[in-house]
Amino acid sequence: MADTRLYRENVTLALAFPEAFANWEAPTAAELNGALVINITCALNEDGTTFDLGDSDTDDTITFCQAAGSVSPTFYNPEVVYEAERSTLPTATNQANTAFGLLAFPDVEYFAILRVGKDSDVAFAVGDRVSLVRAATDLPVDVAGNGENVRLQQNFLNKGDVNWGFEVAA
C-alpha cells in the first residue's frame, strides 16, 4: 500500500460500563460490540473533546547501576474530556440525547474508548487499535455562547486503569 495518511471521519469514541469487559486489559471485539458499550461519536464536538495521554508522573531516583539522569515513569496521566452536542428535541431517541444521559450526572464510572482508524459506524474487529481509560463523571459543564450551539462538557476523573493503543484480540 502506498504511503497514505489517515484523515478525518476515522475516529470512534464510546463509553463502556466497566461490567462490559471480563478483562479490561484484553477486551474482545465481541465485548466492544456489546450492549454495555455505547458509541456516541456523532454527538461529540471535536473542538471540545480530548482523549490524550499526558506526560507521566516520574520517579527520578536511580540505582547504583543506572546512568545519571535516568527517569522512571510511574503513573499514566490520561486526559479525557467529552463535549456533547445537545438536541433540539430532548425526549427524542438520538445520539445527542444518549450522550446527555451518559454524561449529565456525576459519579458514574466508565471506560472511555477511543478507536482511530475506522469510521465510527463500523463494528469493532480483531486488529483494531483501541485505547481504554477508566474514568468517572464529574458534574457536567454547560458550554454556551451567543450564536453557538449548546454543548455539555464532561471532564472525566481518572480512576487509574489505562490500556492505551492495544490491538483488539479475538
Added chain:
Amino acid sequence: MSVTLDYVKLPASGYITAAFYTPGSFSNWKSPTATELNAAAPTAAQFSKSISWNDFGFGVQASNTIDDPSLADIGNVTDRGAAQYGGAVSYYYPNAFDDNSNAYSLTYDAIGTPRTLGYMVLRIDGLKPSTQVFAEGDYIHVLQVLSDGQTNSITGEEAFRYTVNWLQKGNLAVYTVVQGGSDPAVVVTGSATPAAAAKYRLRATVAGREYTNGVVWTTSAPAVATVSSGGVVTVLGASAATATITATFEATGGTDTLDITVA
C-alpha cells in the same frame, strides 16, 4: 463516509432560561414545582430578557479534584471534590427605576443590591424559549448563590449594564427535574428474569424523562445481583434466586423497584 446526524443541534441563543428566586421560594429546592418556578417576580422571561450575552459567564464548572489514593489504588486515581459554580451575569440597567412594567427594573429590584441571597435557576432543555413557562419534567439547575461585586459598563454606545458576580453558597441540584403537583414518578424498566451470570442495564425515568444515571441504584441482595451507578445489573445468583432493585430520585426520595428472579 459521512454519517448524517440523527438530531438537530440546540442553539444557545434564545433557548436558555434563567430566573432568580428568593430563599424560601421552594418547598424543596432540589426539585421545585412548576407552580413555584412560575411564580417568580420578575418572571423567568423577564429575568432572562434582562441578561446580556456580553460578559455572561455563569454556570457549573468542573469540580475541585482530590488526589488522595488508597494503598489499593493502582495508577492515577482522582476523586470529585467540592462543586464549583457561579460567575458573572451582566444585566441591563432600566431606563426608569421602580417601573413594574419594565423587566429591567423588576430585575434590578430583585438582584441590584449586593449580597442578595437566593437561587439561580437555569433551564437548558431543548427548544424551550424563556417565555415558555416551567413544566413538570423540565431539566433545570438550581444553584444557591449570593450576589457580590458589580462592574458597571456605562460608557460608549451600548445599553448600560451592571455585571454581577454570583458567589456559590453550597446548595446545588444539577439537571434536576421539575415537579408537577406531586412528587415526580420514578419508573424502572428492564428484564425481571435475567439469565444466570447476565450483565445488563436497567433504565429509570423521573417524571417521564430519562434519568437512569441520575437516580441512586441499590439492591436488596448483593449476593444475587449487584447494580452499578449506571443501572448495570450483574447477576451472581443461581437459578430462582431473587433480588429487588430499587431506583431512588434523591431530590424527593421517590422510588421504584423491580423484583428480579434469575432464570
